[in-house]
Amino acid sequence: MELKNVKDAFDRVTKKQKLCYSKTHEVVDKMSQEIDKALKTIQEDNHESVVADLKKTFEEIAPINLLEASQKEINGVLTKYPKALDKTLNPDISTAYRNVKFDTHTVHQILAQFFYRQGMYDVGDCFISETGEVKPESSVTKAFMEMNMILEAMKERDLGPALKWVASNSDKLKEAKSDLELKLHSLHFLEIAKDKTSEEAINYARKHFATYSADSCCFPEIQKLMCSLLWIRNLNKSPYSEFLSPVLWTNAAKELTRQYCILLGESPESPLSVTVAAGSQVLPTFLKYLNVLPEKRKEWQTMEQLLVPVELSEEYRFYSVFVCPVSKEHSSEDNPPMRLACGHVLCKQSINRMSRNGSRSFKCPYCPTDIDASQCKQLYF
Amino acid sequence: MADNEGNLNEVNQVDEENQYIVEEADEENQVEAENEEAQISENEEFVIQEQPKKLIMSDVWEQYLTTAEIRKEDMNRLVMNFLVVEGYLEAVEKFQKESGTKPEVGVASISDRLAVKRDIESGDLEDAVEKLNAINPEILKTNFSLNQQRFIERIRIGVTIKETFNFAEKELKPLVEQNLAFLEELEKTMAILRFRDLPDIPEAERELLDNSRWFKTAAEVNAAILTSQTGLKCPKLLDLLKMLTWTQNQLDEKVEYPRMSVLPTGQLTVINPPWPSE
Numbered sequence: 001m002e003l004k005n006v007k008d009a010f011d012r013v014t015k016k017q018k019l020c021y022s023k024t025h026e027v028v029d030k031m032s033q034e035i036d037k038a039l040k041t042i043q044e045d046n047h048e049s050v051v052a053d054l055k056k057t058f059e060e061i062a063p064i065n066l067l068e069a070s071q072k073e074i075n076g077v078l079t080k081y082p083k084a085l086d087k088t089l090n091p092d093i094s095t096a097y098r099n100v101k102f103d104t105h106t107v108h109q110i111l112a113q114f115f116y117r118q119g120m121y122d123v124g125d126c127f128i129s130e131t132g133e134v135k136p137e138s139s140v141t142k143a144f145m146e147m148n149m150i151l152e153a154m155k156e157r158d159l160g161p162a163l164k165w166v167a168s169n170s171d172k173l174k175e176a177k178s179d180l181e182l183k184l185h186s187l188h189f190l191e192i193a194k195d196k197t198s199e200e201a202i203n204y205a206r207k208h209f210a211t212y213s214a215d216s217c218c219f220p221e222i223q224k225l226m227c228s229l230l231w232i233r234n235l236n237k238s239p240y241s242e243f244l245s246p247v248l249w250t251n252a253a254k255e256l257t258r259q260y261c262i263l264l265g266e267s268p269e270s271p272l273s274v275t276v277a278a279g280s281q282v283l284p285t286f287l288k289y290l291n292v293l294p295e296k297r298k299e300w301q302t303m304e305q306l307l308v309p310v311e312l313s314e315e316y317r318f319y320s321v322f323v324c325p326v327s328k329e330h331s332s333e334d335n336p337p338m339r340l341a342c343g344h345v346l347c348k349q350s351i352n353r354m355s356r357n358g359s360r361s362f363k364c365p366y367c368p369t370d371i372d373a374s375q376c377k378q379l380y381f
Numbered sequence: 382m383a384d385n386e387g388n389l390n391e392v393n394q395v396d397e398e399n400q401y402i403v404e405e406a407d408e409e410n411q412v413e414a415e416n417e418e419a420q421i422s423e424n425e426e427f428v429i430q431e432q433p434k435k436l437i438m439s440d441v442w443e444q445y446l447t448t449a450e451i452r453k454e455d456m457n458r459l460v461m462n463f464l465v466v467e468g469y470l471e472a473v474e475k476f477q478k479e480s481g482t483k484p485e486v487g488v489a490s491i492s493d494r495l496a497v498k499r500d501i502e503s504g505d506l507e508d509a510v511e512k513l514n515a516i517n518p519e520i521l522k523t524n525f526s527l528n529q530q531r532f533i534e535r536i537r538i539g540v541t542i543k544e545t546f547n548f549a550e551k552e553l554k555p556l557v558e559q560n561l562a563f564l565e566e567l568e569k570t571m572a573i574l575r576f577r578d579l580p581d582i583p584e585a586e587r588e589l590l591d592n593s594r595w596f597k598t599a600a601e602v603n604a605a606i607l608t609s610q611t612g613l614k615c616p617k618l619l620d621l622l623k624m625l626t627w628t629q630n631q632l633d634e635k636v637e638y639p640r641m642s643v644l645p646t647g648q649l650t651v652i653n654p655p656w657p658s659e
Contacts, residue, residue, distance in 0.1 A: 199542045205575040223568035227577060229546070230554045239564055352532075 010085035012077045021071040034058070043107040098284040098301055108133045114272040116141055129156045140264070141351040147260045154253050158189045162256060169263060178259050182218050183252045185209070186225055190243055193232045201229060278316040285310055322379075326365055338376040342369035351376055418470040437638040439652050459484040466607060468495045486610050490516075494606045501599035504592070507613045508532050513602065520605045528552045529570055533589060536573060545574070558615040 013345035019377050038054045108131045121141065128134075152160040166173065166181050174179055187206045194199035205226060212218050231238030258268040265273075272331045291298060291306050322331040324347035329370060331337045335349050346354075354362040355373035426650050437445075458482045465484045470491055473484055484491070492570045493516055500509035510531070513521050521527065532553060535545045549571065557563045569589060583589070604615075622644060629640060639649040 174515050202574050204545065209575040211579065219572075220568075222575070225523050225574040226570040226571040227564070228549050229571065239561070 005084050006088050009077070009081045013074070013081050016074040016077045020074045023070045024067060027061070027066050031058065031063060034061075069284045093283060093287060094364050095290050096283060096300075097364045105133070108334075110253045110275075112136070113154075114270045116272045119145070121145065140266075143260075143264050147257065150256065150260075151253055154249065154256075157191065157249075159191070160186055162252075163188060165256075165260070166373070171258075172263055173259060176259065176262065178255065179218060180259050181251070182212070183248075183255060186221065187248060189225055189251060193229055198229050198232065207366060216380065274316065278312060281312060281316070282310050322347070324350050326354075337379045339379050340364055340369070340371050342367055343373065345379060346376075348378075430441065435636045437636060437652070438654055439649070442639045442649070442652075447459050454482070459618055459621075463618045465491060465611075466616040468498075470495065478548045490610060494610075496601060497606065498599045498603045501527070501530075501602060502595055504534070504595055506534055507604075513606075516606060517609050520602065520609060523556070523559075524598075524602060524605060525553070525556045525566070526594075526601050528556065528596065532570060533573070537590070542574070608640075 031293055034054060034057050038050050041050050067074045069206055108127075111130075112124050112128050112133065113136070115121070115127060116136070122172070124141075128136075146165070152167055153159070153161045162184055166184055170181060185204075189201055189204055189208075192204050205222075209222050209225075212222055225243075228235065228238065228240035228243055230242060235241060285308060301350075321338040322345070323329070324337070326333065326346055327350045329349075330349065331347050335347050337345050338348050339345050339352075342364050344364050346365070351371075351373055352358065355371070358373040361372050363368050363369070411444075437545045447493070461473065461476060461480075461482045461484050464476060465486065467562055468491060470488065473488060475493065478482065485562065495514060497509050497516070506527070509527075510521060513527075532545070532549055535548060540548075553570070557567050569586070573582060573589060575585065625641070625644075632638060633640075637652070639652050641647060642650050
């Protein structure tokens, strides 16, 4: 919704620009015609006053005034556009900067790993040698090279390398209960049916789909694949048009990356990309907080706990967090969650406060149970 | 500072205790409401029970029955219809001789229909198809079950993949395009193609190969032929019996009368007057 303002401002700029362009052309064309007329007159005998007449005509047209008017209009909207951009897209994120000390060694490892993952092996090697870090084991580097090679082939609709890798890791994939193998065979089946004959596709199915029994969760998918053969020449107008979707390939590539990294002992997403993605989700909240409360900027450098909720996507949550319902503070090592006798949970500081540091009993905020502070037990997630 | 926080907590506790008390009051009100509802329903039951049913004695009922005129020709046509639909060929011929009642369709038609049904039940599908095409070619083009069975038989016999697939493309696909309700069944059927031999097919998918399906298909085709010839799916007598049952259920709500409790024999329950008749 915020981007609509930016788009409106941009549209106004393009509109004025077109208008200015056409007006400028109009003025220039008119002057050009007058000059041509003057030149034509010079060809004839009477050419005494041609130059004077031309000058007079130009003064009547007053081109500079016309051009200035057009320029003034476009300058108006051009000035407003950057303001709309600034309002919506905050380019100054230095407000949220904190001078945190990172472990250099860890940062270098993260960057190097990112380069190798992306297939930038030369850059990675160069980086490693310049920073003086120990080069990662060649087995890891080669593994990422293989993975990238497989993914590149899949972009070209070539499933050969992927199927080969899946076949050699079939047992591990089954152990992980991954449907990657079926995904790839399904895509290959459809390619065969499309590029070759239905007979060859059925033979392929007899080789790779027969092992899935009717009680398997993959069975309905196999039924649809077999049935889609009847419509293979006209799939986009059939009940199975979904099989033409490029999303199937995207999902298969994602699943392959995931399983490949898991078998390698690495995380599916590189640490650097996870950090940047999570940060980009959270940054707008930080900027808004610091802009609305400028007095907090002094504390920003040393602040250990945020006073505003931060909404991170599920995939970026790596551990559980307990928030005390009484004090509304996150639990920490020196302020852990405690289970009351009645089963409800509060943080240690709240219990200390409500029980006067354990000197007397208190009522649970949730239910009418009397609580003895000495009977509260610490919880571990 | 600490004292202020303590006071706030105490105030919160008091508020929550009050909230708890209010909840208890609500529960008591609900109990009373439930009691009132129970009393209302009891009253309703009492009112219903007071309504008297009209009583009809057996002798009066017999008189009512005699007022209904049933012509012999109608009865004969009813019997003939039953014999025709059920396919009792010899009985049809003899009954025609004895009563002079003509069947709706010729004996030859009945014979053909029965032959088709017999062929399907015995698994001789191609013979059935030939005969069916002679009777009415449209039926084969609209019956999914029969064509499904033909497809499965091709797999059983060991027809080549290409020929089997072409059959599915030519015969089964158009049926599904006309009626998507068959799509799910077609998916089950096509999934069998991924096995090389029938013994490889797992137990859960063997229901498609079960012989009981032949009888179901035969019944479907038989009904289709009947419908195309007479416009009927089952004997008129069956419809009459269903109507009789429905009518008696309606009457049971308002009248006490001699009910036909045994349909095969037409036996009525007896309701006699309480005093002895002289």
